[in-house]
Amino acid sequence: MGVQRFVASNSREAMRQVRSALGDQVLILSNRSVEGGVEIIAMPEQEHEQALSSVDGPAEDVAPAEAPMATVTDPTVETLQALNRQLLDDVRAMLREGVASSQASTPSLATILRQRLIQAGFSAALADEIIQDSPDELRDEPAESPAVTAWLVRQLSSRLSLLEDEEALFADGGVFALVGPTGVGKTTTTAKLASRYVMRHGPKDVALVTTDSYRIGAAEQLRIYARLLGTEVHALEQNGDLGDLLTRLTQPRRALLSRSAGKKLTVIDTVGMSQRDQRLVGEISRLGSGPAPARRVLVLNAASHGDTLAQVIDAWQQASLEAGEPLWGCILTKLDEAARLGNVLDVVIRHRLKLCYVSRGQRVPEDLERVDATSLLNEALALAGESPFVSDAAARTLPPQQARQQAISRGVLRQSDALAATLDTLKQHNLGMTLLEQAWHRTRLPTASGGDEFSRLMAGVTQQSLLSAADTPHALYWSKAVSVSGADQAMPLVSLDHQGMPQPLTWPRHRLPAGSGEQFRWAEKLGAGWHLMTQLPTVADLERIDAAGRGWLAAVTGARRIRHDGEWLALSQAMALGETLEPRPLRHQGRAASLHLTRLETSISQRRRDSHGLPVVAWYGEIRDADEGRRLARRFWLSSSHPGLDIASRLPQAVIAEALPGLTRQADQLLQARGLVEDREQRWQLASTLSALALRLSAEEANWAMDVRARLSGIAQRRCGRRPRALLEALMDTLSAHDALAGLASSDRALAA
Known part of the structure; x- marks a missing residue:
């Protein structure tokens, strides 16, 4: 029989093939992901033992023959003999330990996902938080499968706060101050943000302000953008009164140049400062003056190191809080220059900043865009790769108990x-x-x-x-x-x-009206489109439901009598005349199964002697194990004959209920x-x-x-x-x-x- 190779869509199916071909006493020599699924290489344990014996036997026979050569003094011969013995020992060890080493070298899905997140730039802390409770459904999926990637994206997206409604933002207007370190692109971003407003509402209600009196050409650069947009621009000197300027710009009765209305949107380009600059708090305090505090939007360079970004956010957030308000949100720039995006997204997530826009170039306004979380996170994961700046220690997986303790210690928040x-x-x-x-x-x-x-x-x-x-x-x-x-x-x-599928809304039975007829009339007020019943009502009640245009599905036994082609037959007997349908997947008692259906159009009556019957559809279902195909259970149902309700698609839910x-x-x-x-x-x-x-x-x-x-x-x-x-x-x-x-x-x- 020897070594055999098995390939299947997942590990579970591959192991089923292994057991079917080789039995339970089997050694797994290799287990790895390949194109199309999982590959397992295995051999029977008995043949493995025989292989070991065949290796050990000749070695013992050769030993006496080697004894006379021990007197040879040629060092080259002695070296070759020692090398041969070492190689033989290595082969024996590889055969004996092949299974253990193969299994040990196959990393778990959690290990691979953790490393993938870290290589994309995300921190080990966030990676541990995400993977510690991965769904059972993904255990047999390859780490690069679309399902696993989609799950990672959903976990990251659920932690990312975004600007929800740009139209509402522009409709409300206000004063926005772009703050951040030097060289992150605040001036260009100021023009881009203003241009997005101008494209919708025109330039009349927009004003640009710069407080950067340090950088040469800063005010002139903003004036050029303002001329292109057709908006007002104001350059404030180092000791200028920002509050007075904002009051004149935003208050209708005191607007500049006798205008009757103030500016709806004012964007301030602030001076760039290091996170360690002692003047930072004072500069932020200036933004609190005026008729209403300016909303501070932190501009972050996506190409910066994660530790640097964390320091920047901490410094500006602390200064903003001391000035009376937290940071309102953030904008990411230079995404086109970043080798990885995980680091900047990680710090935004961990510091709970609202991500408003991302920028990928210098063009105004094309290169400022709303955030599409799914696309951005897929891009971040696609940029994952080996890096000399990621330590081996960061890529190690913690033991489960230690990981759980670390997760608990992260706090109540x-x-x-x-x-x-x-x-x-x-x-x-x-x-x-x-x-x-x-x-x-x-x-x-x-x-x-x-x-x-x-x-x-x-x-x-x-x-x-x-x-x-x-x-x-x-x-x-x-x-x-x-x-x-x-x-x-x-x-x-x-x-x-x-x-x-069940929903968390219920009505106690004792509070319903008395009598089945009154109960169904009460149910009509709820607007139910159809009824799932575990017991068949009277034919009169079913006729009333049909007359109201509602569907129904009721569980019955195989002994239930139906009227079919003029005969009074047991349902289990009549279903042999039915039409077989495609199986439908479902879960039965915690395991994957399939529901094999047979359908028969027939009729029922309350008594055998009744002259007419109610048209119905009879159903027979066999629940079979998804792997072995053996029958686990069987069910019979009757349903309304209205063509508008797809009963077959609802039968798995009937089993679940x-x-x-x-x-x-x-x-x-x-x-x-x-x-x-x-x-x-x-x-x-x-x-x-x-x-x-x-x-x-x-x-x-x-x-x-x-x-x-x-x-x-x-x-x-x-x-x-x-x-x-x-x-x-x-x-x-x-x-x-x-x-x-x-x-x-x-x-x-x-x-x-």
């Missing part, structure tokens, strides 16, 4: 950012998340007031208003109207998005153990809401969900993966931690007041 980012992402993609966060906060209030607030927030009318305001298609999940196994309450109704009742019971037990929500009914509703969110996170394939799962693992200090129970606990930890930090902030503000 960074943890607060992670919590806020996680909750913001959940709010953006999950209708009802804002309501859930508020309801969780009410559980911390005293029993009486907290209970009343909780009831008001989670009232049906509140959630109905939220659905109406969102104006997005949605559905409803109806569990059986009996108590959940292991609990004494029925599963609430759960809101689903249009594709059938089966876990909602059991997960709600677990959530209720966790809430009770944590001493939250004494009222039993309120706790059950909160449990169902949390369960809906946790279940969606476990099943959702979108990038936002992958990022949230990774962040939740970091917040909870344990790897959650896609396990619903683990994600449920991590969500509770996240909400509790965010609530606690918000309480600390409120206490600090109260003490300060």
Whole structure:
């Protein structure tokens, strides 16, 4: 059999091929990324032992023959003999230690990503923060794959604060002062910024001011730009009164040359100063005079070293704070001259500066552009490479425990950012998340007031208003109207998005109108486009749903009788006549699986003797293991026959929703153990809401969900993966931690007041 080579799209598939061909007793000789996936070279352990024996055997036989040669005194012969023995020992060692050395030389994904970030110019601290909670979905991906790069870009982008609306900035106007060291391009950037305004609103409402009386030609350079733009320009002497000039420029009644209106946008080109210059504080203080303090925008040279940039930001931020206001934002210049962009982006991220613009050349106004975070970060990662200025120590990976301790020691502020980012992402993609966060906060209030607030927030009318305001298609999940196994309450109704994924909005069953007909009429007010049911209603109820133009999907058993071609058949028997569809991927009980579907157009009636039947579509699904193809489970459904609703694409979500009742019971037990929500009914509703969110996170394939799962693992200090129970606990930890930090902030503000 010998040494064999296996190539697959990922490590998991390659190892499956290895075990299938060579069995479990196998030695991995090589494991590396290649074009098209992963390459593994392996051989059976038994053949490896035989190879070692074949090497050791001849060596022992040769030894006696070498004895007579020991008397040879020729030093050249002795040297060759020693070299031969050394080579033979080296071959033996390589064969015995081949597997260990091969595995040790294959760096982990986290190690490669850390080195990639550092080689792009990002700091080791930021690299460790990003990779410590990488998603499980990326473990088998090559480090250079688009999915891994996209994840890195999203993590960096989420930490980068940007100017959101340039139009609103120009509409509001104001006074902006470009500050920074000498030679970073403040004068040119002043002209570029003014030109962007002029191109939209004309030159009438713009004024340029320079306070640089030190650099020869500074004022003249700005005058040239002003003539080209058609704007006013004012050069202030070293001891000139900046406040008086700004007042005359911006106040309508005191405008220069009897104009009736002041300038809407004033851009100040300040004198360049070293971060160590003692006059820095005084120069910044001048910008605080006038009718309103000038917003200070720090101009940074992207080609500078990261340590230098950090010193510049620290010095100018400190001087700005002493003058009464922090830096408003920053502009990056000379991107076209920078060997790497990671260093400047790293310091901007770590110092929480708002990045407004980037500049790549001298042309006015073409070379000043808004920030496209995705393009900029992709460019930064593309510039990664070996550098003699990056030490080996910086590229080393810390042991997991030490990395975790270092991450924890970074402080409450960074943890607060992670919590806020996680909750913001959940709010953006999950209708009802804002309501859930508020309801969780009410559980911390005293029993009486907290209970009343909780009831008001989670009232049906509140959630109905939220659905109406969102104006997005949605559905409803109806569990059986009996108590959940292991609990004494029925599963609430759960809101689903249009594709059938759970949303954190629920309605207790006991608050619904009595009777199934009244309940479906109540549901029509919510605007649900279709219904997912775990129990088939009466045919009369289904006809009412069809008449209202709503779709439906209900789980049934194979023994359910249908009327097909005049025969009264069991569903399991009739599905042999159906049409086979393409399999659909899904996750079943924590593993990758596929749903193999069969579809049959048929009809049902309440009783066999009924003269007519309701047209429906019958479905049979086999859930099979994605790797081995063996059947894990099977399901039967009936659905409406309306052609406008793609039921087949929603059947995987129907399988996922089966876990909602059991997960709600677990959530209720966790809430009770944590001493939250004494009222039993309120706790059950909160449990169902949390369960809906946790279940969606476990099943959702979108990038936002992958990022949230990774962040939740970091917040909870344990790897959650896609396990619903683990994600449920991590969500509770996240909400509790965010609530606690918000309480600390409120206490600090109260003490300060």
